Amino acid sequence: MKIAVIGCTHAGTAAIVRTAKLYPDAEITVYERNDNISFLSCGIALYVGGVVKDPDGLFYSSPEHLMTLGVKTRMRHEVLNVNAEGKTLTVRNLENGEEFDDTFDKLIVTTGSWPIIPQFEGIELDNIILSKNFNHSNMIIEKAKTAKNVVVIGAGYIGVELVEAFEMNGKEVTLIDAEKRILSKYLDAEFTDRIEDSLMEKGITLALDEKVERFEGKDGKVQKVVTSKGEHEADMVILCIGFRPNTELLKDQVDMLPNGAILVDNYMETSVKDVYAAGDSCAIRYNPTGKAAYIPLATNAVRMGTLVALNLVEKKIAYMGTQGTSGIKIYENNIAATGMIEVAAREAGLDVAVATFEDNYRPEFMPEYEKATFKIVFEKDSRRIVGAQLMSKVDLTQSINTLSVCIQNKMTVEELAFVDFFFQPHYNKPWNYLNSLGFAAMDAQPASEAEERAARSVKEQTNA
Structure with missing residues (x-):
């Protein structure tokens, strides 16, 4: 089996490493136009700010590592043309200008994204x-x-x-x-x-x-x-x-969103057989809406790249979609979000309600405690959670991962209110803050009079 890979950032690296392990007899060739691979661009600000002293730590693989796996690693090689149906490539060696053709049995397109460059007057100025x-x-x-x-x-x-x-x-x-x-x-x-x-x-x-x-x-x-x-x-x-997908090579050959993001099925295959795609060049299934969307994140990329390898010969593991979960630390504030914010949900035509919850994350008898603020977005009729956000000076951002799972599993705010979480005064209160967020949602938009009474009773007990 002859496998060609175009691009070697997050999705490409994940796909190549897993493919090499699963199919040791395959002939794998990767074409990458840059002189490095697997750079974590999310670490640029940390590098610029001096938090990261050694930039080598921002790379988690290398051409040399891929070569030890038996992969033909062609750095500084740009793919000029792809014939998806005919299974051929035209490639240029950027070091000497030589052009040549190649063939493939399976093609993995992980060409990533590129910053949007507006054509403002003076854009050519230095700095x-x-x-x-x-x-x-x-x-x-x-x-x-x-x-x-x-x-x-x-x-x-x-x-x-x-x-x-x-x-x-x-x-x-x-x-x-x-x-x-x-x-x-x-x-x-x-x-x-x-x-x-x-x-x-x-x-x-x-x-x-x-x-x-x-x-x-x-x-x-x-x-x-x-x-x-x-x-x-x-x-x-x-x-x-912002960013746009790098997909000109497959334009008019595979199905895409209007912005050029490649549409793939649940097994990462494009509309052309044996042509797969993953990462920032792709659209993903956005679970809050169930529709395809363009959400370029490294987390999505590595999952999709791994799934390409697993499904390359036989469709084994389906993509579970994404909530677009993300986090950021700005000065003393730890911030994270998953799914849809209120504004986006309403713009998408969802009939949603929202609730916010603010409280100290652990008991006040502890020597130190901090306030945490949560917001949840959910459908009024189905009660399904579609989004959540949090902010706190103490790091509670892993809680957003829990809420991401809730969205992925189509859980309701009532189910969130009664999920089993542990209690330990170092970490939380007897009613975990996520349980309390569920109750806040029940108070804000009760599903029925009975549930409203139940929510009020629990809230009274919590405040007692």
């Missing part, structure tokens, strides 16, 4: 940098040595983490986003308002609800970002606007 791969991170660190005013465009996870890192390094930092709130795709306003306050308390300028119009510079270097509402001085600009 305007992307934030995606290892080379970008090194460039950011080098340029930051002489930069005083840093502007980050895009208030998603990467952008927010970077402004924190730059502020901690003593830079004057501005965060620009066209949305009215930071992290607006991940968290509702109850949480983002508090994060924005913490950023401003540190002296970070938030230029929200502002659209970038152009960049201005002198002697070929950026000096200013001009927006719809003003101007911001900039010695360096980081673009963190």
Whole structure:
């Protein structure tokens, strides 16, 4: 069996390693246009901020490791053309320009994503940098040595983490986003308002609800970002606007979403037999809606890549879908979310109710305790949980993984209220905070009068 793999980031590495172990007699060739593999881009801000001292730790595999598995590892090789039905590839060696053709029995497409690069006037100026791969991170660190005013465009996870890192390094930092709130795709306003306050308390300028119009510079270097509402001085600009799937090679050959994300079945096979795809180049099944969506996350990528290998010869293990679960730490706040925020659920046409719960996470007789804030989003009629968010100074983020499982298993708020959790004063209260979140939802939108009475009774006992 001859297997070709295009791209070797998270999904590609997972697919290759598992495939090599499962099919030791297979001929596996990987084509990667970069000179490194498996870089954890989520660690860029930690590297920039100096938390990670040794960048080698941000790689969890290497071309040398793949070669020890018997994989033909072709670094600095770019695939120029794919004939999915004809099972052929055209490849260029980027070191010497040589082009050649190859064939495959099975094709694994893990080409990942690339940052969205808007065509603003002045985009070609020096010191305007992307934030995606290892080379970008090194460039950011080098340029930051002489930069005083840093502007980050895009208030998603990467952008927010970077402004924190730059502020901690003593830079004057501005965060620009066209949305009215930071992290607006991940968290509702109850949480983002508090994060924005913490950023401003540190002296970070938030230029929200502002659209970038152009960049201005002198002697070929950026000096200013001009927006719809003003101007911001900039010695360096980081673009963190978002990502698009790298799928041009299969355009008009396999089924895709309008944005180019490849559609796969539950076994990671595309609409063309023997052509598989995984990771940021793909759409995933989003469990809160049951529909295909584009959610580029490393966690999704490694799961999908592993499933490609397991299902390459025989369809054995189906993909379980995702909740898009994520977490972030901004200064002292630990934040995590899973599934749909309230705004997104309503925009998707779901008839939802919400509830929030805030309490000390463990008994007040303990020497120290901290408040934790939770929010849950659920369907009014079915009572099915579709989303949850949390924030606390103590790290309770693993609780979001529990709520992710609840969404995946289509649990109701009533079931959450009575799930069996342990009690130990070091960690929680007799009624676990997740149980209490379920009761808060029952209070906010009771399913029946009987359940309303039950919820009120339990709440009274909890407060006693």
